[in-house]
Amino acid sequence: MWLCDSSVGRKVVMSISGIALILFLTFHASMNVVALFSAEGYNMICEFLGANWYAVVATLGLAALVALHFIYAIWLTLQNKKARGSNAYSVTDKPEKVEWASQNMFVLGVIVILGMVLHLYNFWWNMMAAELLGIEGLAHAPGDGYAWIVETFSCPVFTSLYVIWLVALWFHLTHGFWSAMQTMGWSGKVWFCRWKVIGIAYSTVLVLMFLVVALAFAFGCVGCGSCWNSACPVTC
Numbered sequence: 001m002w003l004c005d006s007s008v009g010r011k012v013v014m015s016i017s018g019i020a021l022i023l024f025l026t027f028h029a030s031m032n033v034v035a036l037f038s039a040e041g042y043n044m045i046c047e048f049l050g051a052n053w054y055a056v057v058a059t060l061g062l063a064a065l066v067a068l069h070f071i072y073a074i075w076l077t078l079q080n081k082k083a084r085g086s087n088a089y090s091v092t093d094k095p096e097k098v099e100w101a102s103q104n105m106f107v108l109g110v111i112v113i114l115g116m117v118l119h120l121y122n123f124w125w126n127m128m129a130a131e132l133l134g135i136e137g138l139a140h141a142p143g144d145g146y147a148w149i150v151e152t153f154s155c156p157v158f159t160s161l162y163v164i165w166l167v168a169l170w171f172h173l174t175h176g177f178w179s180a181m182q183t184m185g186w187s188g189k190v191w192f193c194r195w196k197v198i199g200i201a202y203s204t205v206l207v208l209m210f211l212v213v214a215l216a217f218a219f220g221c222v223g224c225g226s227c228w229n230s231a232c233p234v235t236c
Helices: 007-034 039-049 053-087 105-133 145-152 156-183 189-218
Strands: none
Touching: 007 039, 007 053, 007 156, 007 189, 039 145, 053 105, 105 145, 105 156, 145 189, 156 189
């Protein structure tokens, strides 16, 4: 099958899965922004999703997309190293007009994956997983997403790690966005630069939506009204 056997096919899989993940991030960021204005509204969304069958199916689909995207990223990285052969570890000058993000997409991707693991630990495990497994004795109810946001970003360690994650995500998205369009054949001579500008603008707005929520709760602009408090479960 050409999607597996050819480098072009693998790039197509990377592009389609990447675009799908960007759409999910857009939904997630829009959902998070609600927490800035209404605890009740945010928790209503959390309750609507919760551990309902459609949310579970969507989560499994998302996990499959992430796994597919990451596996193909490793595959393409190994393929590129193999193609370079003995020159893979030679010292060369930085190619002109090649973005830093383009040269470090795999490393950025690893940071993004690690950030997702942290996010699963802080939220998914305490919310959907707790509801599915019937875990009791948690600090907050599984459906009280607002309380979990307050607790998570009360910790300076978690907030700092999220900021690092979001910076890496921004670099990853700014390159991945226009690269996906180019792979899909939607980028001609005229639209190449346009897609790059659109990608930077879209990625910036998207990441800022996540970042504003994290920092607003961290510095007490919303939530419990205290910043950098002792609620952090990590010894700082």
